[in-house]
Amino acid sequence: MRHWNILLHLTTEVKTMAEKKQRRVTESEKRRHRKAVKRNRFLAKLGIFALVVCLVVFGVNKFISSRYQTGEQIDNDIKTADDLKDKVVNVLVCGIDYERGRDLGMTDVIMYVTLDVEGNKVSAMQIPRDVYIGDDVKTGGTKKINGVYAHGDEENQIMNLVKAINDKLELKVDHYVTLDMDALVEMVNWIDWGFEMYVPCEIVLEDKATGNTKVLIKEPGWYTLTGEEVQLIVRNRNYGSADTQRAEVQRYFYASLIKNFTENLTVSDFIKVMNRFTQYLTTDMHWTKIASMAKFGFSVDFNDMTLIKPATHGYNVIYEGKTRELNIQHFVKEDLAETLNTYFRPYQDPVSADQLEIPGAPPKGEVTRDWGVVAASTTTIGALLAGAQQ
Numbered sequence: 001m002r003h004w005n006i007l008l009h010l011t012t013e014v015k016t017m018a019e020k021k022q023r024r025v026t027e028s029e030k031r032r033h034r035k036a037v038k039r040n041r042f043l044a045k046l047g048i049f050a051l052v053v054c055l056v057v058f059g060v061n062k063f064i065s066s067r068y069q070t071g072e073q074i075d076n077d078i079k080t081a082d083d084l085k086d087k088v089v090n091v092l093v094c095g096i097d098y099e100r101g102r103d104l105g106m107t108d109v110i111m112y113v114t115l116d117v118e119g120n121k122v123s124a125m126q127i128p129r130d131v132y133i134g135d136d137v138k139t140g141g142t143k144k145i146n147g148v149y150a151h152g153d154e155e156n157q158i159m160n161l162v163k164a165i166n167d168k169l170e171l172k173v174d175h176y177v178t179l180d181m182d183a184l185v186e187m188v189n190w191i192d193w194g195f196e197m198y199v200p201c202e203i204v205l206e207d208k209a210t211g212n213t214k215v216l217i218k219e220p221g222w223y224t225l226t227g228e229e230v231q232l233i234v235r236n237r238n239y240g241s242a243d244t245q246r247a248e249v250q251r252y253f254y255a256s257l258i259k260n261f262t263e264n265l266t267v268s269d270f271i272k273v274m275n276r277f278t279q280y281l282t283t284d285m286h287w288t289k290i291a292s293m294a295k296f297g298f299s300v301d302f303n304d305m306t307l308i309k310p311a312t313h314g315y316n317v318i319y320e321g322k323t324r325e326l327n328i329q330h331f332v333k334e335d336l337a338e339t340l341n342t343y344f345r346p347y348q349d350p351v352s353a354d355q356l357e358i359p360g361a362p363p364k365g366e367v368t369r370d371w372g373v374v375a376a377s378t379t380t381i382g383a384l385l386a387g388a389q390q
Contacts, residue, residue, distance in 0.1 A: 072156040073284050078163070080172045084347050087118040089293070092162055092176040094149065095184075097235075107149045107161065108181055108235065109250070112171060114344045115296060121304040122297065123343040126250070128243045128312060132330040132359050137164055143319070143363050144328060158282065168358040169336075170351045171344060175285050183280035184234065185227035190276060193264055194224045197256040198388035199233060200248060206238040213238075222388065243329070244374050247309050254307065255384040262298055302382035308343055309378075311335040314371035315362045325368055333360040335376050 080088060095109035110127040129146035133139060138160070139147030145164070152160025162173045188195045203217035216232060217223065225233070234253050239245035265273075283290065311332040318325050337353040345351070353360075 072154075072159055074159075074162060074173060074176070078166045078172065079174045085174075087116070087347050089115040089117065090172050090174050090344070091115070091293075092158070092165060092173050093124075094158065094161065094176070094178045095181045096149070096178050097181045105150060105157070105180075107146045110145065110161070112165065112169075112173075112344065114346070115293065116346050117296065119346060120300055121306070122300050123306045123308060124254075125339070125344065126247050126307065126309045128247065128309070128329055130243055130314075130327055130329050131312065132328050132363060133164060133168060134357070134359050135363065137168075142326065144326075168356065169340065170356060171340065172348075175289075176283060177285070178282045180280040181231070181235070183277055184231050186280075187273075187277060188225065188227035188230045190273075191260060191264075193260075195227075195230065195256070195260060196222055196224050197230065197233075198222050198252050198384075200252055200388075201239075201245065203233050203236055203249075204238055205232060205236060248377075251307050251379065251384060252388065255381045255388070258302070258305070258381055259385060302385060303380050305381040306343060307379055307381070307384075308339055309376065310339045311373055311376040313362075313373045315367050316369040316371070317362050317365045317367050319363055319365040322365070328362060329374075330359050330362055332373060332376075333358065339376060 079085075080090060091113045093109075093111045093113055094107045096105040097108035098105045107129065110129065112125045112127060114123045116122070127145060129144065131145045132143055133145040133148060135143065137148055138151040138153070139145075140151040141147075145161075148161045148164050149157050150160075152163075154160045154163070158176050158178050162176055165171055166173055198221070199217045200220050201217075202215065202219060205214045205216055206212070207214075216229065216236075223229075230253065234250055235246075236249070237243070237246055278287075285293075312329040313332060314327065314329045316325050316327055333353040333356055336358070337351060337356060340356075341350040
């Protein structure tokens with residue numbers, strides 16, 4: 001309100017000054033009068049310009065802020081320490097899946113992203129949805145991390161996962177972003193120059209109800225895809241190695257998305273993106289913070305954007321007191337500790353494997369199959385794109 005009062009006072013004062021100068025004057029006064037009129041016109045224009053700027057800034061702020069859902073703020077004890085806030089920002093990014101017949105959404109994609117502002121680097125950890133989070137965390141009985149979002153005690157569901165990540169992995173979380181997975185289709189279809197994606201393997205879709213299969217992608221290569229096709233590819237789990245190959249395919253989607261946007265987006269395009277897709281977004285951040293982070297992301301070299309998937313050990317298990325067999329993975333804790341210390345604690349003291357409360361063994365029950373360890377995998381957006389061009 002104070003800004004508007006200043007502008008109104010300025011405009012009124014300019015008008016009053018101009019009216020006083022309308023009296024008869026001498027020749028010398030006329031010369032001074034003409035100079036004053038020019039100055040007053042300039043001040044009036046300046047006042048109007050300032051008013052327009054305020055209207056635009058406050059109007060865009062109100063418009064964009066009203067388009068996305070602003071969620072609950074994260075507790076300070078979960079956030080990065082004050083003395084490190086200018087150096088690093090940690091963000092939990094989740095894609096939420098609302099399948100038909102399911103009242104509560106589940107996290108189909110979970111990524112923990114560290115923006116190393118001082119080092120001008122970005123590291124993103126792909127957390128498999130089937131990872132065992134522990135018996136003390138509410139998951140709806142699955143014991144998997146992708147059930148935490150919908151089954152915790154928090155009214156703002158993403159806070160269930162924020163707290164679990166902080167408690168189990170000793171990771172700070174400064175902000176969160178959730179995106180409805182349905183937005184993926186519209187986002188890709190919005191790209192009028194055609195969304196090009198490198199697909200690293202054959203994609204065979206399976207209808208769970210009938211068991212029928214359909215080949216969507218026959219061989220590795222670059223393809224111009226629709227939003228519907230991209231969604232099928234990114235969410236497909238019909239592989240021998242299920243989540244492992246799925247994570248690999250998703251990496252190429254992230255690389256392709258970053259390539260498409262950084263090579264083709266202008267400022268006006270960014271505003272269009274904000275306008276069109278903010279209704280699918282929930283975050284604790286103000287839109288100006290999102291824009292600032294996007295600007296930082298655009299400044300980072302592709303070879304300094306690192307994607308990490310820690311080592312996991314997979315099993316088929318029938319939990320105690322249950323009859324249904326479930327596929328579940330647990331992190332290899334020594335590998336996990338090293339990964340977190342290397343990429344996600346750039347300015348913090350290291351945390352040992354013993355200090356991590358995430359389980360390092362399968363849940364209690366009958367292990368019906370041991371799938372073995374899937375080694376850790378680390379790459380960069382630059383390496384993915386370079387490999388795709390060969």
